[in-house]
Amino acid sequence: MTLPHSPTDEERAAGLAATAKLLGLTVAPEWREEILFHMKVLAEAAQLLAEFPLDDAIEPAPIFAP
Amino acid sequence: MTTTALDPSCPAAKIAADVAAGGISARAVIDAALARIEALNPAIDAFTDVVAARARATAAAIDQKRARGEILGSLAGVPFAVKNLIDVAGLPTRAGSKINRERAPAREDATLVQRLEAAGAVLVGALNMGEYAYDFTGENIHDGPSRNPHALDHMSGGSSGGSGAAVAAGLVPLALGSDTNGSIRVPSALCGTFGLKPTYGRLSRHGSFPFVQSLDHLGPLARSVADLATAYDAMQGPDPADPVATTRLPDPATPLLKRGIEGLRIAVADGYFARQADRDALEAVAVAARFLGTEQRIEIPEVARARAAAYLMTAAEGAAVHLDRLREHAPDFDPAVRDRLIAGATIPAAWVDRAQRFRRWFRDRVNALFDEVDVILAPATPCRAPRIGQKSFTLDGKSLPVRANLGIFTQPFSFIGLPVALAPLRLDDGLPLGVQIIAAPWREDLTLRVAWALEEGGCARAPVADLAGKSGAHDP
Numbered sequence: 001m002t003l004p005h006s007p008t009d010e011e012r013a014a015g016l017a018a019t020a021k022l023l024g025l026t027v028a029p030e031w032r033e034e035i036l037f038h039m040k041v042l043a044e045a046a047q048l049l050a051e052f053p054l055d056d057a058i059e060p061a062p063i064f065a066p
Numbered sequence: 067m068t069t070t071a072l073d074p075s076c077p078a079a080k081i082a083a084d085v086a087a088g089g090i091s092a093r094a095v096i097d098a099a100l101a102r103i104e105a106l107n108p109a110i111d112a113f114t115d116v117v118a119a120r121a122r123a124t125a126a127a128i129d130q131k132r133a134r135g136e137i138l139g140s141l142a143g144v145p146f147a148v149k150n151l152i153d154v155a156g157l158p159t160r161a162g163s164k165i166n167r168e169r170a171p172a173r174e175d176a177t178l179v180q181r182l183e184a185a186g187a188v189l190v191g192a193l194n195m196g197e198y199a200y201d202f203t204g205e206n207i208h209d210g211p212s213r214n215p216h217a218l219d220h221m222s223g224g225s226s227g228g229s230g231a232a233v234a235a236g237l238v239p240l241a242l243g244s245d246t247n248g249s250i251r252v253p254s255a256l257c258g259t260f261g262l263k264p265t266y267g268r269l270s271r272h273g274s275f276p277f278v279q280s281l282d283h284l285g286p287l288a289r290s291v292a293d294l295a296t297a298y299d300a301m302q303g304p305d306p307a308d309p310v311a312t313t314r315l316p317d318p319a320t321p322l323l324k325r326g327i328e329g330l331r332i333a334v335a336d337g338y339f340a341r342q343a344d345r346d347a348l349e350a351v352a353v354a355a356r357f358l359g360t361e362q363r364i365e366i367p368e369v370a371r372a373r374a375a376a377y378l379m380t381a382a383e384g385a386a387v388h389l390d391r392l393r394e395h396a397p398d399f400d401p402a403v404r405d406r407l408i409a410g411a412t413i414p415a416a417w418v419d420r421a422q423r424f425r426r427w428f429r430d431r432v433n434a435l436f437d438e439v440d441v442i443l444a445p446a447t448p449c450r451a452p453r454i455g456q457k458s459f460t461l462d463g464k465s466l467p468v469r470a471n472l473g474i475f476t477q478p479f480s481f482i483g484l485p486v487a488l489a490p491l492r493l494d495d496g497l498p499l500g501v502q503i504i505a506a507p508w509r510e511d512l513t514l515r516v517a518w519a520l521e522e523g524g525c526a527r528a529p530v531a532d533l534a535g536k537s538g539a540h541d542p
Contacts, residue, residue, distance in 0.1 A: 019412040024393050031405055038409030041470075042381055045374035046417040049424050052371055060422035061429065062280050063267075063310050 006043070012036055071143075072098040074236025075530045078144040078293040081239065082186065085143035088132065092125035092143030096188050099145035103190065103237050106533050110213045110222075112232035114150050115157055115192040121145070124188045139186030140296050146240040149226045150192040151199060152176045152284070153273035161275040162195040162225070164208045165395045176273025177308070178242060178284055178301045185300035190238060193228030197400040199244055199277040200384060200407070201225040202252050202472035203452075207400040211454050214257055215531030216497055220451040223256035223472065225249040226287070230257035233287045236530035240288050240297050244274060246281045247376055248446075248476025251488045254287055255446035255500025258490040259528045260294045260517060261287045265507050266483025267312045269298075270305035278383040279310075280422070281376065281480055289528040291518040294487070295320045298510065312508075319511040326519035330512065333362040335444040335504075338369035339475055342462045347445040350491045350499035354443055357525040358516065364439055369478045372428045375421035376481040377470075381410030382418045402469060429482040436506035441516050445475050446488055446500030479504055487513035489526035501526070 007015065013036060020027045027035065069076050071084040072095065084090045100118050107113045128143055148154065151161035153172035160166045174180075179189055194212040196204060204227020205211040212227035214220040215235035222231040226243025230253030233241050243250040245263040254261030262285045269284050276282055286301070288294040302316035334355050340348065355361070385392070385407045392411065396404055435442070448461050448471070458465050461474070479486050479502065487503040487510070501520075505512040520526035 016408075016412055020408070023389065023411055025389075025408060025411065026393075026396060027408060028397075031401070031408070034401070034405040035409050038381075038406050039412055042378060042409055042413060042417075045377045046413075046420075048371050048374040049378070049417070049420050052368065052424065054420070054423050054427060058423045058426050060419055061425040062422055 009036065012039055071095050074102055076239065077290045078141060078239040078288065078296065079290070081144050082140060082142045085128065086132070086138045092128040092188065093122065095143045096121050096125040096145055096190065099190055099238060106235055106237060109218060109533055110215050110231045110235055111194055111210050112212050112228040112235065112237060113147065113191045114160070114194050114209055114228065115154070117154065117189060117191055121188050121190045124183065128186055128188070139184065140300060141182060142186030144187045144240055145190045145238045146182060146187045146242070147189065147191045147193050147232055147238050148179060148242040149195050149229050149244055151195060151244060151275040152179060152242055154179065154189065154192055157192060159275050161199065162197040162206055162209070164398045165391055166275070172273070174273070177270040177305050179273070181301045181303070182297065187240065193232055193241060195228055196225035197403045198388065199225040199246055199249055200403045201469060202248065203227070203469050204230070204253060205454060213454065214451050214497070215533055216258060217451065219453055220497060221256060221454055223253035223447070223451065226253050229287050230254055230259055233257070233259045233289055234528070234531050235533055239293055240286060242284060243287055245283045245285060245480055246277050247380060247480055248473035250285050250287060251446050251476045251486060251500065251502060252472050254488040254490065255498065256451035258492065258498030259287045259289055260291055260490060261285065261488035262294050262298055262510065262514070263480060263486045264298065264510050265485045267310045268485070268508070268510065269301050270308040270311045272305055272307035276387055278380045280379055280383060283480065289530070291323060291514055291521050292320070295323055295514050314508070317508065317511065319514045322511045323515055323518040325515055326522065327358055327516055330440045330516065331438070332358050332360040332441045332443065332516065333364035333439040334360065335366055335442050336363040337365045339444045342448055342474060343445045344449045346450060346493060347448055347499055349493055351443055351445050351501050353491060353493065354489065354501045354520060354525060357520060357523055362439070364435060364442060366435065366478070367431050368428060371424060372478040372481050373474060375424045376477045378413060378417055378421045381406060382413040385410035425481060432482055432484070433506060440505065441512055442504040444502045444504065446502050447472050448474060450497040450499055476502065483507060485510040485513050487517040489517045489520045490528050491526055
């Protein structure tokens, strides 16, 4: 699995605006540049994981004991 | 000159022995600690709260216990302090934030505080930290940075910066910190103390303010391995109040320390670790490896991806923990924390799920390495303590933000919950460096045995910083 393409800066900014609305977060204009930078770093981390093959049988690892 | 229980360099073990023997009162030990804190804390800003009246009352109760002929605990009269995300009855648990100061005071102490005090230790206060523990620098926009006692214009390391600074400066011989991605090990390395991040689930987190519940650990920092192990042993045991706390019975490490490295297969982590550390950080590991008589190297697979997965889980889970606060109090956050948390709130669930699946894969691969070796050595940080305020540094030819990257070597191990002891080394008269000593899950004993061997042989040591000789130190 790889991510289809790297979003443009505009697409990332649109994603931030939409998600902030969805979550009820207010993002001041002066915070945006830094947040977008961090979103890009996170996307790079996700890309590293996306391009690594994982068998379907490998389960997530959070701990829960019923 | 003989060390007395009132000296800043006195080990916890000697304090406890002297108090138990009646050579000195717990009250005198605590008065001396409180006087040190009052005199020296302004130079390093390690403490955010001092609970003097409580500490004196606790100490007096220990002295009364002794007067009645009762047996005292393994930490009798030992002053300690806790990172301010750990509940102290009567204090709002600020977790390094401005926002949390409005919380109601904690009604009871965290489990680990209760257990240390049950062993006779005496809580003297709460310690500075990076906001909400999302930090490797020890800087705090609200309380000011905790400062490295060995060089006051350098970082203490985070996020348990006050814990590292308080122990290194001799204000207390023992402190508690939390470690989600390296927040005990980074300040231990930069401040030159011993530290222990136990196996995930080994020590109860009940009564601590969460950051990333999949990764959060609590653990001790101290200036000797014996003190570290004594505190660790006193804190072990199941706790139904923490849903991830182990149900295993305690595995005391103290009785095993003197076995040292006998029979242990020790290897140095290669690849990722060798590439990104500077020459001094690698030299510290090489010195420890030579001392331990090992030339074996071991390649841990896919470390960069492990770090990436921990990074994603941290941002996503951290954002979820703070979502309400981000809605209602966003301007009151440290901007460096807020902006990363908001970015974390945008992460698609599928990315986090994949990180958790990769975690399973990585855990299985790394645990398999422990069929070949018992202990792995790795650098703790890529360099010595940067200067306070330094924003970027160069790793492997790439300029990177300091705040997020001081923990590149610690993050992959907490990601899979392995126990890691941190041994501080002094290569020269400059700032300390740390070596991570990593073992299989639930084998804290092995990490502490190796740390003990390094300390016993003089290779690792945690001397008290001479604050009076440091530029910028305030006159007491």
